Amino acid sequence: MTRKTLIEQIFERVPDVIENELQDWGTIELIVDQALQRMYSYAVTMYPGFYTKSVALNNVSSFSLPSDFFDVVAIEVPTANRGAARLLNHRDTETTVLNQYIAPTSGKPIATLEHATLEFQPAVTGTLYYLWTFGPSTDDTVEITDPGNGYYALLPSIFEEELVMLCVDLIRERYQIQDETPSVSEEALDALGKMMDNFEAEREPKNVYEKDVTFGG
Amino acid sequence: MTKGEHRDAVVVLAAQYAPLLKIPSQIIDQFNEYAVRRVWRTLLTAQEAFERKTVTVNHGDPLPADWVAYGNRAYYTLNAQKVPVRYIPPDLVPTRKFTEYNTATPNYPDFYTVNQKCMFLPDTTMTDPTTGLPYAANLQSVTLHYYPRPPKLFGATIADSTDDGLPAFSAPYVHAASLKRIIEYLVTGPKRQQLMEKARQESIQSIGRLFTDLQKIQKKEVREVV
Numbered sequence A: 001m002t003r004k005t006l007i008e009q010i011f012e013r014v015p016d017v018i019e020n021e022l023q024d025w026g027t028i029e030l031i032v033d034q035a036l037q038r039m040y041s042y043a044v045t046m047y048p049g050f051y052t053k054s055v056a057l058n059n060v061s062s063f064s065l066p067s068d069f070f071d072v073v074a075i076e077v078p079t080a081n082r083g084a085a086r087l088l089n090h091r092d093t094e095t096t097v098l099n100q101y102i103a104p105t106s107g108k109p110i111a112t113l114e115h116a117t118l119e120f121q122p123a124v125t126g127t128l129y130y131l132w133t134f135g136p137s138t139d140d141t142v143e144i145t146d147p148g149n150g151y152y153a154l155l156p157s158i159f160e161e162e163l164v165m166l167c168v169d170l171i172r173e174r175y176q177i178q179d180e181t182p183s184v185s186e187e188a189l190d191a192l193g194k195m196m197d198n199f200e201a202e203r204e205p206k207n208v209y210e211k212d213v214t215f216g217g
Numbered sequence B: 001m002t003k004g005e006h007r008d009a010v011v012v013l014a015a016q017y018a019p020l021l022k023i024p025s026q027i028i029d030q031f032n033e034y035a036v037r038r039v040w041r042t043l044l045t046a047q048e049a050f051e052r053k054t055v056t057v058n059h060g061d062p063l064p065a066d067w068v069a070y071g072n073r074a075y076y077t078l079n080a081q082k083v084p085v086r087y088i089p090p091d092l093v094p095t096r097k098f099t100e101y102n103t104a105t106p107n108y109p110d111f112y113t114v115n116q117k118c119m120f121l122p123d124t125t126m127t128d129p130t131t132g133l134p135y136a137a138n139l140q141s142v143t144l145h146y147y148p149r150p151p152k153l154f155g156a157t158i159a160d161s162t163d164d165g166l167p168a169f170s171a172p173y174v175h176a177a178s179l180k181r182i183i184e185y186l187v188t189g190p191k192r193q194q195l196m197e198k199a200r201q202e203s204i205q206s207i208g209r210l211f212t213d214l215q216k217i218q219k220k221e222v223r224e225v226v
Helices: A003-013 A015-020 A025-046 A090-098 A157-175 A186-202 B003-017 B025-046 B090-098 B168-186 B189-225
Strands: A052-064 A069-076 A086-088 A110-113 A117-132 B053-057 B067-078 B081-084 B110-114 B117-121 B142-148
Touching: A003 A015, A003 A025, A003 A157, A003 B025, A015 A157, A025 A157, A025 B189, A052 B110, A069 A110, A069 B090, A086 A090, A090 A110, A117 B090, A157 B025, A157 B067, A157 B189, A186 B003, A186 B025, A186 B168, B003 B025, B003 B168, B025 B168, B025 B189, B067 B110, B067 B189, B090 B110, B090 B117, B117 B142, B168 B189
Parallel strands: A086 A110
Antiparallel strands: A052 A117, A069 A117, A110 A117, B053 B142, B067 B081, B067 B142, B110 B117
16 A cells, blocks of 8 residues: 555545645645554564664774664674674763773674764674664655565555554544434444454463473372 | 455444444445454464465565565475474574574574565575585575465455455454444544544554564574574
């Protein structure tokens, strides 16, 4: 689903906006970005492997972070003793550099994350694996949920409905769109809710593989 | 069950539970898609084998466009035997590449995803311990299991005959989940905000449970390897 399709799907669900508010395109764009960010915070926690990128490091001591940088996953340095650089915070960096027994060497390089750079001591050659993120966009061709074909998907595809519904909600809130009030009994809602709850409860994963096994007596 | 059959069934269900509600078929289709995915997630965590797909990939191939998550099974053929390829999180890549005693080999290969691509170890950046030379080629023709997204049902261009790919017994639950959320959607005012927020949290929690369960299996496999 591209950003264009996303916005089309949102409009299909809030036709009032198309009729009355279409001039205010900028607000729709902002709402889409806001919804994407909220979903990203869920998705990156659940599925970090989906958000890992790699970039080559070629004998660098100060590496300018890419614009989509979010966090370090690992720093691969083939020449290091254990194949990776140590990622330290600022206090540990000071302690390490000043201590001759654990000081950084080419076999035990260290890395420190600064505001816009990743600092290495000594300079390293290898690969940086990092979590990426994305900012606001107005590019309608950006791919939202389907990876592949040279595209990065911004979200795993199972977040698609939640994303669209969140956008719809935010837009309704923004434009104060009211639906006609239906006559709905609370009992109907409860009955349907119970039906779903039972269905999910019956299918709770059974812990069959991790059962305690006892031997003998 | 197909998209059209789902729509008809929800119309009948709505006549029983909320007879005064006028529901456009577009809204029904949209919430049926939501409900199919919700039921799909429930079934997947309960019995993950019911919906899995295989694809043959080489090192560096992009993830399939309908990718949701790794299906905990991958293998390639080496000397006429199926060698299992194990999943590792990307932060273990340096250690599996270069750490003595713990490197991946053609008999104990690894799978990880970086740049939304399928990556395998050992690769050509590594040295073959038996020859002392870099590996000549990356892993090829790996059969990879994954969980695909359910078929799309919402949208004018999607035919009514499109099947949801779910087992038949799940259909009533799709309709219940769909109608429940349609009703929440059509209620007005602050009550609606509460209901929608609750529904969204429930749904995100169920997505979270799915990934947590998958991660548990994957971590178990990594522990076995290391």
